Amino acid sequence: MAGTGGVRPSHSPTLPSQLGATFPARPAAAEIVRDLPWDDTPLGPRERWDPVVTATVDLVLSSPMPMAFSFGDSFVLIYNDAYADLIGTLHPAAMGRPAAEAFGESWLSPGLGGVIEEVYRSGRPFLEPETQLTVVRADGARPEQAFFTRGHSIVSDRRGRAAGVLTVAAETTQVTRRLQNLGELTSRLAVALTVDDVARVVLGYALTSFDVDHCVFAVDDGNMFRSVRRIRGEMLDEADERLPPVWKRLPDNPQAPLVAAARSGRASFVADGEPLREVASDRHERRIRALAVLPLRTASLSGALSIGYRTEHNWLPAEQALLNAAAQQVAQAAERARRFEAQHGTAQLLQRSMLPEHLPELERFRIAARYDVGVDGNAAGGDFYDAFRLADGRLAMVLGDVAGHDVRAAAVMGQVRAALRALALTDADPPGVLAGLDRLVGSLGAESRNEEIFVTVVYGVLDPHDGTITLASAGHPPPVLRRAGQGGEAPTAELVKIPPGAPLGLGGRWQTGVVRLEPGDSILLFSDGVVERRGRALNDGLDALVAVAAGAPSGDPRNLCAIATAAVPGPTDDDVAVLAVERAVALSRSDTMLVAAEPTGPSRVRQWMGTRLREWSVPEQVIGSAILCTSELTTNALLHAGTPAQVHIDLNAERLLVSVADTGTRGSVIRAHTDAMSSRGRGLSLIEELSDSWGTDPSVRGSTVWFELLIRSTSDSPAS
Known part of the structure; x- marks a missing residue:
């Protein structure tokens, strides 16, 4: 192509930059050709042009495709408006000038002027490969990258002599x-x-x-x-x-x-x-x-x-x-x-059927847990958690890890969890329970003739009367203890000091450690998938977990579980399980509403929540945010699950916790519901904007989305 030239496969043309170029109002190419003094060019007066040259110029000027005609031995340029877009700021000065003058050193670049000259001398047409150029359209739009394929062919005058080279550019940007x-x-x-x-x-x-x-x-x-x-x-x-x-x-x-x-x-x-x-x-x-x-x-x-x-x-x-x-x-x-x-x-x-579907509800203690399948999420794993009441009113809590990511690991996990419950309900003493589990794991290994069954467990018993927890560990990472801070002091967190014990199945002995949860304190049990990452020291992960626990906006167990699973950056190959327990500062108030999967559901939730929170003297600012977020989450749950949703609110002196759970399968909602409900995408963005913390929890059936709003003004806090 004259000016931009043919581009050989191994070369890209070097043209003056068009980036940032702007085109003031300019005359059309046909007007320039009409008014240009051609007498001073090799073409001579227009009335004396060869008929073939005249017809070629008329063709170029009338074509919507980028076209240029390079006349004679000096390749005098005549081109149309579409071609002017390609050469950018060189237009209109390039019109009627020899190409070498118009393009300067660029004409001598490999793949530019040489291609035109070769076609002119040999008379053989040339089709160049696709080339990317920066183009500024005549409409003044921003510069853009466009793709073109260009063909060059000889133009002979009426006597059969070479008159010049015709170049046609076909834009292939879209393709x-x-x-x-x-x-x-x-x-x-x-x-x-x-x-x-x-x-x-x-x-x-x-x-x-x-x-x-x-x-x-x-x-x-x-x-x-x-x-x-x-x-x-x-x-x-x-x-x-x-x-x-x-x-x-x-x-x-x-x-x-x-x-x-x-x-x-x-x-x-x-x-x-x-x-x-x-x-x-x-x-x-x-x-x-x-x-x-x-x-x-x-x-x-x-x-x-x-x-x-x-x-x-x-x-x-x-x-x-x-x-x-x-x-x-x-x-x-x-x-x-x-x-x-x-x-x-x-x-x-399979995995979730082996985990408790519901955790116990205690008057002054709140419990939450979370389980995320590691690897690709396509295999059952061996992590597990459990919490259950003992006959004397105490709470047993456990978090364990069976090595492996297969059905066998899940099966061993199920046996260990069931055996632990049976042992604890008979005698809850931690060393005795771990000793019984040790015998079970040793027996399973002997039966399978496989000595590689590796099980770790941390097990504790909480006395709800004074908040003391007696803990024992069988080769498991120690829990994190979060202190709420008294008298305006910042919360702190540390790893619980538990005497180390051998993993199950090795015939070890276990000792106990005791911690006491004061009002507002929380304890977090976790599996090693929370803190272990490839190429990083284990202590780095433990330090990161302790830091995020101390910096959490509250000690709410659901919030701690959410931040714990994201405490250490980077992907993990392991399963992740966490269990958290908080000792409440004061008794909380709670209520639950089951919402039918119908268009009026969200409005009924708004009315119910507003009435209940005002009865509890919640600040109006918190009520407004809670109603807005809950309405959107309820809409999303009904919209995507197609089954009733359960909305649960829990209020104490420090925070309002709201959760919306569905139990259905995705994709079964009928069209009448979708037409009547609000936009589907605002829920999560509203939570991010208005809440202090939020998360999603998968469950055995369905999933739960929750958010927490802190009650910052003690004067506005509800009475306990």
């Missing part, structure tokens, strides 16, 4: 970027673990790569299909993206393009019409005129992906091929995600 986006789609799908993840990735890809007005991703769900949709202009923030997508069931209507493609395995492309008229669920779908529907088919999955425009759109063969390639990637990823979900669900169910 190139779509291919790049396809590569990015493949990368993102490779790490999508769930069908929800796949849906988020593919919908985002369709919107950004094809700039569509409408896209729908659907997969089979039993004998039916479920789908999730994105439309142009839909505002989604980070909180939305962390929530499960809103799935809707598709009627089994053979006239529905998605259903037809999913069942037949055939793609369809409508350039202009009303493809969704018979099945449109809203005005937006009725306005779709162009629609592409791609089947998603594998051995164990069927579904479809559709993208559409509100205007006519011709689906070119290259675009259809790209969409088909993307659909194949999406189908394979969805199948992998479905297999992972099945395996993950089985492992999670």
